[in-house]
Amino acid sequence: MSVEVAAVRPRAAAEEGYLRRLWRVVGEHRMLLVGLLILAIVLFMTVMGPLLVSHGPLETNPELKLQPPSADHPMGTDNFGRDIVSRVVHGARLDLLIALSVVLIALGVGSLVGTLSGYYGGVVDDVVMRITDVLFAFPSFILAMAITAMLGNTVPNVIIAIAIAYIPYFIRLTRGEILSAREMQYAEAARCVGNPEWRIMYVHLLPNCLTPSLVQATLCLGWAILDASGLAFLGLGIRPPTPEWGVLVSEGAQNIISGQWWTSVFPGAVIVFTALGFNLVGDSLRDITAREER
């Protein structure tokens, strides 16, 4: 009888735990909810947007150039008469693609290298840490600028450039976590039953060390959008006429002075909105994981 009760408990606790806990966590962190809502809107815009807008992003119309916001063009038109809503919505795909690729590359490379560095320590660690020191010495945006300038401005190059600038963050985070996890006895126990080193590192240690990196990854999604559009704004990243948020802001900037503010302000607001969403979610996740860790 008592055995039966004891046997049922662990599973029941786990099952009711997940949904309830999610509710509790979201309830305690309103900012997480706001961030998730923003991201949901952005995601909807990215996936469905291009199907809903009536104009193409590259469709020019000289007669309707620099029109203020109206029913047909909610965000107005630019100096070629292109619909800004359409350009913003199409740009979302590119910007999110860039942000996701950047973070996946940075997280992937950063975790792999950080794990090696933390696990082996010694010379390997010294070398890796000095390299990250060098990368950290440059502000990440300046570094990304330099790399794009060097590689040439195509979408893959922009992704690589920003990813390189972000890799050191993930190396440092993972290494720190591995250093403390390495002392845990499950690593030793795993070695004890004959696991090869790579399995201990990447199957046993790394998954236990990912939490801070995943939080950082969420924050980096926002930064990557800012950096990608920043590069495009400076003419170092994606080039006009490709619909990309930074390009839109940059193209519109010249019209602000003559009063056509909408060409630049709306795309800019979308960038801010999206980055804010990622930041809110990232910050809340950091608070939550820091608290749950205890």
Add this chain to the structure above:
Amino acid sequence: MAQREALLRIEDLSVTFPNRDERVTIIDRVSFELGEKEIVGLVGESGSGKTVTSLTVMGFLPPSARVEGGQIWFKGRDLLRLREEEMRRVRGREIAMIFQSIRSALNPLMRVGDQVARVYQLQRGLSRREAYQEAVRILNRMGIPDAERRARAYPHQLSRGMCQRVLVAMMVACRPALLIADEPTTGLDVTIQAQIFELIKDVQQATGASLLLITHDLGVVAETCQRVVVMYAGQVMESAPVESLFARPSHPYTQNLLRSILRVDKVVEIPEADASLSEGVTYGLRGCRFALRCPGVLPPCWEEGLPKEEVEPGHWAFCHSCG
């Protein structure tokens, strides 16, 4: 005893660790052996080198540590000379270790069944499915009720006692010839402790493994072990069959140690430990490290080397005053 071929024979093992600029000898010329199917207790205070000795056997010393000399013979091979890949084949299959900190010895992100199954995959080359079935079977044998369901649990969903059972299952899955248990019941209730010792003993008997049991608990040693090795400050003080050691301890340290066991039914006078002795002084001694605290210290005790005196057949004291 002497006639039986030793499964594990540690000879003159010395291990040093760095401390500032110098190297401190943490294990000083330790020798003892373990026969087939024998249960040997390794006792001593915290910091006496019990764990470091077992880690050396497993090849788990931290990079800063250095083996200065000696051999560890296991089935005719010197473990200290094996390469890492060869050592990996020894671990798990031939020697396995049950750890002290139970919770942290299981990967928190892996279901316990998978962790046990992994051993079968690695060591016996079983397929995922077969390995998992074997895992459930062995968990069952370890006295885990409703093993099929428990196998799907994560370590944090199980009690510490259960976790230790899982760990024992993991370690004996491939029937190692030698099982090292490093204070396997730290942090468990007394009743659960008894169960775990019972389990380890059963497993040892069922698999015919030898067992090196590292513990503070002399009661457990008396009940479980056939022979005892007493360590102090990295040196072996005495090595004897259990009955002989408890009945007639020869080494002054062992005598003090046995005298310090608390008993409910009488007042025990605990031998005084001199707090003024720093570990640095003790570990710097070239001769017997107990000399500083020894009531019967003799001049040769301060000199290099410990004598090996056979007090009774199979009962050795490493002491000048016992000769």
